[in-house]
Amino acid sequence: MKQKLSRFDFTMIVVGLVIGMGIFRTASTSAKAANDPNIFFIAWLVGGFIALCGALTYAEIGSRYPVTGGYYRIFSYAYHPSIAFSINCIILISNAASLSGVALIGSGYISQVIFNQPPSDNVISLIAVSAILVFYGVNLMGLKMSAKTQNVLMLIKISMILMLIAALLIPSTHYKGPIDTTGKPVEFIDYIKALGLALVSVSFTYGGYQQTINFGNEVATPSKNIPKGIFMGIIIIIGLYLLVNYSYYTVLGFDDLRNKNEIAKIVATKLFGEAGGNVFSALLFLSVLAYVNVLLMSNPRVMFAMSEDGVLPKVFQKKSAKRDVMVVSLTVFAAMCIVILQFAKTFDEILSFTIFLDCFGMATSAGAIFMLRKRTKHLDGTGIYAMKMYPLLPIIFILAYTFVGISIAIDKPDTAITGIIVLAAFMLIYFITKKLNNGKNVQVSDTTEA
Known part of the structure; x- marks a missing residue:
């Protein structure tokens, strides 16, 4: 009997796909881009609303089109196979790079606990590779084993976030100094630019839920459990993100929040001392493993x-x-992650490149709902999920990611140009491969007739 995911399994997968390393690092990056506490919190509120619009859109897509590898298939179904091939190739590369970068950062945290002195880059890389190989083995044991492992790791991760939020209840840990307003936006256009750049890291932190439609008919009663699992997962994530960011702001102050990277460990050290900070670093590594595990679960289904x-x-x-x-798909994707790990750049460079590539995928995949609605009218009234406020919600989602993509292009034009070249290259590869395959088929046909 084919293994099926329960609603709880699926909800934990949603949370696991979204809550990776981001919330322990990108709050600092978004604060630096915002340069103002008000813009910082507005960005996280706007990001949560955008995520909810996207989640409801993908919930209906998954309900109307519940197939394995759905994030690839909706491109082919609603657009053209060349778009499906090129966008999903860059998304696979983006996901592999994201997984590798996150594994590398997590290994840096755990290495501080294991070694008395800072280890070499090769040692940190070896730890990251080991984490990928361990969860490659876990995924080889089957979907239910992967899901159970994910449930345990996600409960650990959520517990860590709750510990950070608990700092709000301890006034002795709170920052009491003044707020530095140097560089604060003045003109309205400056506020818009700051919001756009802050949303880059916020979008990265909220992203990932769109991959849930890859599981398609592997979810028990998909027409009900896919939308409910996505909705429940996103609501949990929005609540946790807003609270933990307010905790960072309250404990560190805005200046330290935007100028320091290891913000989660700093908060934990203020709460529990140096030993507590080390324990938190170890738990942080486990949260990284949850992200590694869930991407190893999801992406091979696209390749399939x-x-x-x-x-x-x-x-x-x-x-x-x-x-x-x-x-084979699982093995190849794990190998991609390990290879990219050897060439991983800084987190900020990976962040901009990843989000720029994702802007193409998010906007076009969400746009598929318009075509799906037309082609699956016969499913209306049969118990499938249909979002309210259609078509407003998907339009908001598409415009938001267009705005983020433009913000990156203005701030880092080289990154945008590279992303466009990569996308165009994959489309060219598709048509060349298609032509070569058609030529082979013609030759085979001629030989058979002869």
Whole structure:
């Protein structure tokens, strides 16, 4: 019998896809971009609203089109296979880079606990590779084992966030100094620019829920559990993010929040002392493992779907007979992560490149709802999920990611140009491969007739 995910399993996957390393690092990056506490908190509120609009949009997409590897298939179904191939290739690269970067940062935290002196980059890289290999093995054991592991790791991660939030209840840890307003936006256009740049890191921190539609019919009663799991997961995430950011602001003050990177450990050290800060670093590494695990669960399903559509070799469809695991797709994606790990750049560079690439995927995938509504009218009234306030919510979501993409292009034009070149290159590869395959098919046909 095929393994199925329960609503709780699916909700934890949603939370796991979204809450990665971001909330322990990007609050500092967004504060630096905002340069003003008001813009900082507005960005997190706006980001939460955008995420909710996107979550409800993807909930309906997943309900109307519940197939494995859905994040790839909706591009092919609503647009053209070349767009499906190129965008999903850059998303796979983006996800692998994100996983590698997060694993590297987490390894840096845990290495501070294991070693008395700062270890070499090679040692930190080895720890990150080991984490990927461990959860590669976990995923080889089957979907239910991966889901159970994810549930445990997510409970640990949520407990860590609750510990950070608990600092709000301890006045002795709170910052009591003045707020530095140097660099604060003055003109209205400056506020808009600051908001756009703050939303880059906020979008990264809120992103990931769109990949839940990759699980499609692997969820029990998908028409009900996909939308409810996504909605419940996003509401949990919004609440946790707003509270933990307010805790950072209250304990550190805005100046330290925007100028220091290891903000979570600093808060934990203020709460529990140096030893407590070290324990928190160890737990932070576990939260990284949850992110590694859930991306290793999700992305091979995209490669499987691309193989079924003939844009990747058939070998990517291979599954283990006993546990129904996509062995080849899982192995190749894990290998991609390890290779990229060796070439990982700074977190900020990975962040801008990842989000710029994601802007293409998020806007176009959400736009597929308009085509799906037309093509699946026969499903209306059959119990599937249909969002309220349509088409306003998907339009808001698409415009928001267009705004973020433009903000990156203005601030870092080289990053934007690189992203566009990569996208165009994959589209070119698709048409070249298609032409070569058609040529081979014609030759085979001629030989058969002869």
